[in-house]
Amino acid sequence: xxxxxxxxxxxxxxxxxRDGVQRxxxxxxxxxxxxxxxxxxxxxxxxxxxxxxxxxxxxxxxFKKRGIEVACMAVNDAFVMKAWAEHRHVPDGxxxxxxxxxxxxxxxxxxxxxxxxxxxxxxKRFALYAEDGVVKVLHVEAPGEFRVSSAEAxxxxx
Numbered sequence: 001x002x003x004x005x006x007x008x009x010x011x012x013x014x015x016x017x018r019d020g021v022q023r024x025x026x027x028x029x030x031x032x033x034x035x036x037x038x039x040x041x042x043x044x045x046x047x048x049x050x051x052x053x054x055x056x057x058x059x060x061x062x063f064k065k066r067g068i069e070v071a072c073m074a075v076n077d078a079f080v081m082k083a084w085a086e087h088r089h090v091p092d093g094x095x096x097x098x099x100x101x102x103x104x105x106x107x108x109x110x111x112x113x114x115x116x117x118x119x120x121x122x123x124k125r126f127a128l129y130a131e132d133g134v135v136k137v138l139h140v141e142a143p144g145e146f147r148v149s150s151a152e153a154x155x156x157x158x
Contacts, residue, residue: 002109002140009133012104014097015078026104029071029095030133036063036154037097038127039073039105041112042119043084047146048074052125053088055151060091062155068129071095075102075111075122099123110140127154 003009014024029035038056040048056063056070063070072094074081081096090096105111105123114122127149129137137157139148147153 003128003135003138005135005138007135009130009135010104010107012099012107014073014104015100016095016097017078017082021078024095024097026133029097030130032132034066034068034129034131035071036068036127036129036158037071037073038149038151038154039099039110039123039125041074041114041122041125043074043076043080044087047125049084049088051146052149053084053090056094057088057090059151059155060094063151064093066158068158069093069095071097073097073099073104073123075099075105112143125149129154129158 009026012026016022016024040052060070076098077100078098081098085096099105102111102121110124110126112122112124125141127139128135141149
């Protein structure tokens with residue numbers, strides 16, 4: 001079943017690379033906070049690297065002014081997410097969450113089989129806005145599209 005507006009985010013654990021691999025739970029990321037989480041099918045892939053992530057980097061300060069934290073998630077490992085963050089000059093405060101096995105994407109009902117592209121199971125492209133772990137806005141992209149999960153679309157929806 002796919003998550004929907006009004007649902008509480010499921011419990012999961014992410015990996016981040018900070019002085020070694022560290023684990024962050026959904027509670028660590030969302031409890032008592034306003035957070036925009038956007039998910040990409042894969043770090044370093046064309047749309048993700050050239051359009052999706054850059055939009056959130058460009059608008060990062062606008063989210064912060066609204067008291068909203070920003071997190072990016074992909075079904076990649078923490079080392080890839082850190083390298084991608086460094087390559088794209090991601091601001092220090094933006095979380096780069098590795099959902100290495102796709103457990104969170106699957107728990108959300110937003111996993112996609114990208115095996116025909118040699119990528120295995122991944123996350124659909126989406127963005128959500130949550131307050132204290134409850135989804136207030138959810139934008140899931142249609143296959144092959146990039147519109148509703150952009151930073152601009154999320155800023156307009158919040």
